[in-house]
Amino acid sequence: MAAAAMRSDVHAQTETAPAAVNPVTAPSLAKVSLKVNGKACDLELDTRTTLLDALREHLHLTGSKKGCDQGQCGACTVMVNGRRINSCLTLAVMQQGSEVTTIEGLGTPENMHPMQEAFVKCDGYQCGYCTSGQICSAVAVLGEIKEGIPSHVTEDLMKPPSWDSSEIRERMSGNLCRCGAYSNIMEAITQVAGGRA
Amino acid sequence: MKFETPATTNPIDQLKVVGQPLDRVDGPLKTTGKAPYAYEQHEAAPNPAYGYVVGAAIGKGRISSMDLGQAKAAPGVLAIITAENAGKLDKGDHNTAKLLGGPEIQHYHQAIAVVVAETFEQARSAAQLVRVKYEAAKGSFDLASVKDSGKKPKEGFGGPPETAVGDFDKAFAAAPVQLDATYTTPDQSHAMIEPHATIAAWEGDKLTIWTSNQMVGWGVGDMAKTLGIQKENVRLISPFIGGGFGGKLFLRADALLAALGARAVKRPVKIALQRALMINNTTHRPATIQRIRLGATKDGQLSAIAHESWSGDLPGGEPETAVSQTRLLYAGANRLTAMRLAELDLPEGNAMRAPGEAPGMMALEIAVDEMAEKLGMDPVEFRILNDTQVDPEKPERPFSQRRLIECLRTGAEKFGWDKRNAKPGQTREGRWLMGMGVAAALRNNLVMKSAARVKLDKSGHITVETDMTDIGTGSYTVIAQTAAETLGVSLDKVTVRLGDSTFPVSCGSGGQWGGNSSSSGVYAACMKLRAAITLKTGLSATEAIFADGKVSAGGRSVSLAEAAGDKGLEVEDTMEYGDLDKKFQQSTFGAHYVEVAVDSFTGETRVRRMLAVCAAGRILNPKTARSQVIGAMTMGVGAALMEELKVDKKRGFFVNHDLASYEVPVHADIPHQEVIFLDETDPISSPLKAKGVGELGICGVGAAVANAIYNATGVRVRDYPITLDKLIDQLPAVA
Numbered sequence: 001m002a003a004a005a006m007r008s009d010v011h012a013q014t015e016t017a018p019a020a021v022n023p024v025t026a027p028s029l030a031k032v033s034l035k036v037n038g039k040a041c042d043l044e045l046d047t048r049t050t051l052l053d054a055l056r057e058h059l060h061l062t063g064s065k066k067g068c069d070q071g072q073c074g075a076c077t078v079m080v081n082g083r084r085i086n087s088c089l090t091l092a093v094m095q096q097g098s099e100v101t102t103i104e105g106l107g108t109p110e111n112m113h114p115m116q117e118a119f120v121k122c123d124g125y126q127c128g129y130c131t132s133g134q135i136c137s138a139v140a141v142l143g144e145i146k147e148g149i150p151s152h153v154t155e156d157l158m159k160p161p162s163w164d165s166s167e168i169r170e171r172m173s174g175n176l177c178r179c180g181a182y183s184n185i186m187e188a189i190t191q192v193a194g195g196r197a
Numbered sequence: 198m199k200f201e202t203p204a205t206t207n208p209i210d211q212l213k214v215v216g217q218p219l220d221r222v223d224g225p226l227k228t229t230g231k232a233p234y235a236y237e238q239h240e241a242a243p244n245p246a247y248g249y250v251v252g253a254a255i256g257k258g259r260i261s262s263m264d265l266g267q268a269k270a271a272p273g274v275l276a277i278i279t280a281e282n283a284g285k286l287d288k289g290d291h292n293t294a295k296l297l298g299g300p301e302i303q304h305y306h307q308a309i310a311v312v313v314a315e316t317f318e319q320a321r322s323a324a325q326l327v328r329v330k331y332e333a334a335k336g337s338f339d340l341a342s343v344k345d346s347g348k349k350p351k352e353g354f355g356g357p358p359e360t361a362v363g364d365f366d367k368a369f370a371a372a373p374v375q376l377d378a379t380y381t382t383p384d385q386s387h388a389m390i391e392p393h394a395t396i397a398a399w400e401g402d403k404l405t406i407w408t409s410n411q412m413v414g415w416g417v418g419d420m421a422k423t424l425g426i427q428k429e430n431v432r433l434i435s436p437f438i439g440g441g442f443g444g445k446l447f448l449r450a451d452a453l454l455a456a457l458g459a460r461a462v463k464r465p466v467k468i469a470l471q472r473a474l475m476i477n478n479t480t481h482r483p484a485t486i487q488r489i490r491l492g493a494t495k496d497g498q499l500s501a502i503a504h505e506s507w508s509g510d511l512p513g514g515e516p517e518t519a520v521s522q523t524r525l526l527y528a529g530a531n532r533l534t535a536m537r538l539a540e541l542d543l544p545e546g547n548a549m550r551a552p553g554e555a556p557g558m559m560a561l562e563i564a565v566d567e568m569a570e571k572l573g574m575d576p577v578e579f580r581i582l583n584d585t586q587v588d589p590e591k592p593e594r595p596f597s598q599r600r601l602i603e604c605l606r607t608g609a610e611k612f613g614w615d616k617r618n619a620k621p622g623q624t625r626e627g628r629w630l631m632g633m634g635v636a637a638a639l640r641n642n643l644v645m646k647s648a649a650r651v652k653l654d655k656s657g658h659i660t661v662e663t664d665m666t667d668i669g670t671g672s673y674t675v676i677a678q679t680a681a682e683t684l685g686v687s688l689d690k691v692t693v694r695l696g697d698s699t700f701p702v703s704c705g706s707g708g709q710w711g712g713n714s715s716s717s718g719v720y721a722a723c724m725k726l727r728a729a730i731t732l733k734t735g736l737s738a739t740e741a742i743f744a745d746g747k748v749s750a751g752g753r754s755v756s757l758a759e760a761a762g763d764k765g766l767e768v769e770d771t772m773e774y775g776d777l778d779k780k781f782q783q784s785t786f787g788a789h790y791v792e793v794a795v796d797s798f799t800g801e802t803r804v805r806r807m808l809a810v811c812a813a814g815r816i817l818n819p820k821t822a823r824s825q826v827i828g829a830m831t832m833g834v835g836a837a838l839m840e841e842l843k844v845d846k847k848r849g850f851f852v853n854h855d856l857a858s859y860e861v862p863v864h865a866d867i868p869h870q871e872v873i874f875l876d877e878t879d880p881i882s883s884p885l886k887a888k889g890v891g892e893l894g895i896c897g898v899g900a901a902v903a904n905a906i907y908n909a910t911g912v913r914v915r916d917y918p919i920t921l922d923k924l925i926d927q928l929p930a931v932a
């Protein structure tokens with residue numbers, strides 16, 4: 001059951017009164033510098049551009065996926081300054097100077113990150129569309145547990161969170177997989193977590 | 198190649214590559230973000246403009262006026278396409294409603310305009326400025342209230358609208374033990390994570406679309422028909438598909454509007470349907486009302502079985518064929534099924550993973566559980582007692598394979614069914630009420646014509662081309678395995694190229710036929726290549742052994758590279774089928790076991806354990822097949838516990854039209870899942886002796902969950918989904 005996020009129903013409004021003034025003016029552009037997967041990127045973007053669209057449409061890093069564009073699916077998960085976020089929910093201009101790690105920054109087909117390898121081995125994906133987000137989240141989740149950041153199911157806030165599967169499942173629950181690869185994803189994460197999980 | 202007689206020994210039986218639990222060949226691409234989906238074609242379609250779709254804000258009626266002035270004047274806007282300026286458009290054979298509506302509106306969020314602009318942000322912004330006035334008409338939006346106006350539908354994919362054997366009424370009236378119960382299943386959404394998305398580009402009168410589509414051939418045909426152009430002028434490319442589940446079987450608005458937009462602005466246009474638009478704009482699994490009557494002797498022999506189902510759809514639409522499995526699953530001399538289809542003005546109903554059986558078995562397999570309880574029988578034993586090895590409507594027609602009993606028995610043993618307390622509401626674990634449930638699974642095995650091209654190059658490398666798609670099912674992998682096995686090479690010597698309408702026409706991905714049928718097409722082409730190789734090398738075709746990248750016969754060996762020569766070899770073939778599917782009933786079977794814990798205070802259900810045992814012919818790749826089954830089990834849990842499109846019966850639309858409000862299972866909802874495949878081959882199905890498995894996994898799961906909840910709580914819920922509000926006031930008193 002997904003956590004609620006913003007709603008944006010887009011359909012033509014039934015007109016009641018003519019709009020007073022044209023609310024649209026020329027787009028305002030802004031310069032943004034990001035460090036993406038270790039590489040400096042200077043962009044000039046419409047200020048309305050999300051970090052996700054900056055990555056996908058401007059930097060052509062299409063590994064991060066757009067499943068909903070409204071913070072409900074987790075397919076767009078990337079790491080910004082070491083923390084995972086939904087990149088559809090942040091504007092690129094808000095990330096001036098940030099360090100962004102995307103799925104492409106974790107590994108390549110020739111040189112995969114251990115989490116990517118574990119996903120392949122455990123078949124932790126089917127269609128592959130949620131996969132980049134799952135893998136970025138999974139890597140971040142292990143980091144969060146290691147750092148002692150509690151979750152909703154952490155029983156004792158004074159003690160380090162455990163590595164058990166309910167902790168991992170809870171923390172992964174913002175990443176939807178409609179193909180239903182959850183059981184295998186858990187296996188992959190547990191393998192990477194090693195003896196601790 | 199034509200498959201007319203049961204398969205005998207053939208190269209696939211070596212099982213060096215086929216049948217092995219190999220990692221997916223596209224795994225490294227998918228896990229590193231390098232697999233290009235429809236919307237991600239920066240190299241193939243550079244410099245695109247962006248389209249943003251405007252959906253109708255009424256459920257039925259007309260557009261009385263549309264003011265595009267402000268939107269057109271907005272920065273970056275290149276064109277706005279509406280039904281008024283789009284030119285003459287036909288409707289695809291597989292579409293019920295028009296993909297571009299106006300002035301008539303057939304359903305809520307039917308596309309009525311696409312705004313094309315330089316950037317996504319500009320298109321989105323300008324789309325908000327399209328001013329529309331509507332004349333809303335009274336529509337029909339409530340299945341329960343129009344059900345009795347339902348008509349007998351035409352015979353379609355899911356069988357005839359009515360069937361009858363023996364005398365049901367008499368047998369039911371005479372049956373000492375009777376059940377007569379009505380069940381409902383709600384409208385459900387595919388909710389695949391990749392939205393419907395397309396990039397379209399024209400070159401003269403030739404259109405190319407990169408789109409997310411399960412059925413390349415249907416997509417080409419319906420695009421050509423809708424635009425009134427030649428099929429030859431449409432190229433459809435769909436290499437990776439971010440989930441379909443039946444929702445991407447058809448040409449949809451994203452593809453048509455991208456094509457129209459690109460024609461207008463003379464450059465590529467890309468469109469992804471906005472998530473909040475998808476649920477009402479595209480298709481969904483229609484709700485059903487199902488009445489089931491069972492009559493049995495005191496010792497549990499079914500003598501009368503009736504299953505009637507009501508569903509609704511737009512005029513010209515089709516029924517949800519929820520009665521199909523009831524014609525086949527259990528023995529019983531007197532039986533009837535009937536379907537009625539009412540007209541509804543809700544968005545278009547259509548196929549979703551295991552259409553028919555998925556909602557049908559959600560009802561039937563609760564009914565069977567209820568009947569077992571009435572008889573005082575164990576539900577596993579009751580099912581076993583009523584097993585049949587022949588088509589119950591035509592006893593002269595046997596099943597090609599039917600190992601339902603073994604599925605049930607194996608599952609019962611592995612799951613610890615003997616620990617279940619038959620009396621409901623008795624087992625507690627702290628605050629949790631614990632229960633176990635079982636259901637049978639049945640899904641028919643369909644075989645479809647499918648073609649492929651196979652090339653051998655001078656380095657001995659094999660390339661397979663077919664317009665088959667991989668929607669997460671593992672087509673790339675099982676096709677590579679089939680080619681490697683048949684031609685005696687290792688998997689890394691095979692490249693598979695899919696999802697392009699310039700490749701030979703395949704069966705496509707649907708109805709769980711894809712894996713078996715497309716691989717069989719590839720097998721046919723590979724056998725033809727073997728013949729071409731022996732002919733060219735002068736080796737005896739009957740003695741030739743293909744292994745280790747060589748072909749050998751009569752003491753002579755030639756490498757495939759050498760056999761190919763400088764020019765290489767290329768063949769194409771199609772697998773077609775005779776009437777084995779008429780002579781034999783071909784189905785796949787399974788048993789689902791579920792354990793749940795229901796919170797005795799809140800009524801919240803948590804699934805604790807799940808096991809599926811499947812008998813589905815030869816399993817081409819146990820790793821990818823298992824994934825298909827666990828994915829389907831997960832969707833089955835969603836159907837049982839949370840998935841429901843809520844209808845606004847006044848305004849006529851699905852209210853919860855996004856991923857926050859249409860709830861699907863998340864990590865925290867799904868425990869470790871076990872799958873067991875019985876060791877089986879079905880030589881009557883295809884030369885691969887395989888069958889489908891991707892939909893079997895969802896059939897019966899919902900009922901197994903429902904039955905487990907009953908066992909835990911003693912509360913029988915017949916209306917899905919089983920949310921806590923349906924349990925809470927009937928739960929046993931908290932001690």
Ligand code: FES
Nearest residue numbers: 069071073074088
């Ligand atoms: S695309 Fe960002 S959460 Fe769905």
Ligand code: FES
Nearest residue numbers: 126127177178179
């Ligand atoms: S792999 Fe398809 S949505 Fe997760």
